[in-house]
Amino acid sequence: MMQNNTENNGDWLFEITPKNKLFSLNLKEVWQYRDLLMLFVKRDVVTAYKQTILGPLWYLIQPLFTSVIFTLIFNNVANISTGSVPPFLFNLAGITIWNYFTACFSGTSSTFSANAGIFGKVYFPRLIMPLSVVISNLVRFGIQLFIFMVFFVYYYSQGADIGFNKYLVLFPVMVLIMGMLGLGLGMIISSMVTKYRDLKILVGFGMQLLMYISAVMYPVAYFVEKLPKYAWVVEYNPLSFVIETVRYMLLNTGVFDIGMFIYTLITTIIVLFLGIVIFNKAEKNFIDTI
């Protein structure tokens, strides 16, 4: 009798109930759908610039123009010093890595609203969608990084005082941190946007504000020196740590603090975990509220 009972209750493949356990992350299911993940990435990359004249060139135009403008405004007009590094290269480095974060963040933060059509008709682990955004943006990031390298070589041959240092081995980790931060924050926002649309508007100008406190166009040390009272805003912002570190490893300017590295790593993991938990909670019912 006992045997029979366990058999009847135990061999259900899955169960649908009103509420998930808080920490059932479904990562195993995501793995089962890895083919779909890669197909979405392919779709995003292939279709991004179909029927545009310049095509992938747009990937290059945007960071280059932004860097030129930043150099004119912040370095030439406002006279922010970038030390021995050419200001244009300094800005380009910051913008390249910052762009990867914004692309991941804005891409994932509209997950639910942009995919309501698909999500309303078929089930697959919803996590696939934001993950595909983060991965397909890597392609764009790669192209922008290439352009940065072209300018790096140019300035190096002109005799500028720049060069890689040994921390370059951490570069993939930095990119991963940026992706995970964008993904985590994006998922939190996307889950809340399903109910409260106000956040969508907030995200737009929030990103602009965030850029100014993320050390994209100035060295952290410069901010600390000029505004010591508010320096913590920049210093404890994991984004500015990543940007500063990337510039450090690529251009050999600034500092690397191992304590801050651990702090950033932990923050990222917490944000990502929180993002997945909130996202998984939202995915169950969002179709009723969107």
Add this chain to the structure above:
Amino acid sequence: MSNIILKIENLSKQYRLGLVGTGTMGDDLKRWWANIRGKEDPFLKIGDINNRATRGTSNYIWALKDINFEVQQGEVLGIIGKNGAGKSTLLKILSKITSPTTGSIKSKGRVASLLEVGTGFHGEMTGRENIYLNGAILGMTKKEINAKLDEIIEFSGCERYIDTPVKRYSSGMTGRLAFAVAAFLEPDILIIDEVLAVGDAEFQKKAIGKMQEISKGGGRTVLFVSHNMAAVKSLCTRGIVLENGGIVYEGSQDESVEFYLSNKNKDQRKTFNLLKREDRLGSGEWKLSQIEILNKKGKIVNEVISGEPINIKLSFEIFEKLDLNKIFLGVAILDPQEQKLVSFLSDEMNLDFKFFENRNFVVLQIPNLFLRASIYSINVQLGHSTKIEDYIDTIEDVSKLHVLPGDFWNTGKVNRSGSFSIFPGRFN
């Protein structure tokens, strides 16, 4: 017991009317407060049943309420019901698109749902790329799609355009390609919602054939929602009828269809009184007061199925006594262009009207409805003779006769629609 593959227990789903969402921020806070104190969601206690026609007292309604059923392995379950009965909500919960408010679903198999064909199709990508993408969205792995790619392309009939972006396809072609992908899905449990309506007649036939093959051949468990009663009858092995968010009938597919047809628009029919019709001709000693269409089981229905027996019951209001030997009754069935297709004339048939001494109705029995699926109209003519000056009461278009497609030839196939007759006969 061990064959149950899907078990639905006390399933309910609540929605809030009016505004989108589950309520205002205030309601959210109350809910959150109740949750913190470990109490039940206060809004679950209220809520009206799902009836779109009546005005409720609460803003919350139950789209589904206490649904319980089990599905056996290999069964093809038809789910029928009026618009808004909760069919789509049920399918959405079963396919994990939204979660239930209370209750649970237990499954022993992989579920794939086809609530729409072509989900995730991207116009910029080629047919081939879309097959991979759509297949993966529906839960196939790349390996599975690779193995079936040729079959899918062949089934869709889009071979020539397979490397052309889908945005250049006609809508029919897109539909065919999408259905082709879906047709080669191989889950343990397949959930289908009215997806047969894509493509031209030829492709629809192919699609229904494929569906039959899936449901009969593979021992696959299928949940099928459709308004096409003939398709439900020929594809399903069991049926449930939903009404206002609850199950009102559970039984064989034929019984379920009959239950559904006889209950549909019940209220509307009851109030229909022919005496109120003004567009009638005749001296008016007797007046036709009611027409009822009955199916083979004697139930009043609004729709009948091609090839099945029906009875038409005509009731009269008798104002003056008439000489029963001098009565003529004619009933005609007309196609939508008002061309007479069939007529039943009492003088030809030597009908003796003596029974009118004891009752006020007559039943026209048609043992086999030789009409294809369409909407026909019925004319009734009562007179002392067939001449127009002898009319007692004549009404044109007394009632519509909705005929649904059926399996006239007993071949398991649904015969085509069309406003003309279908006749017994055979090739030899």
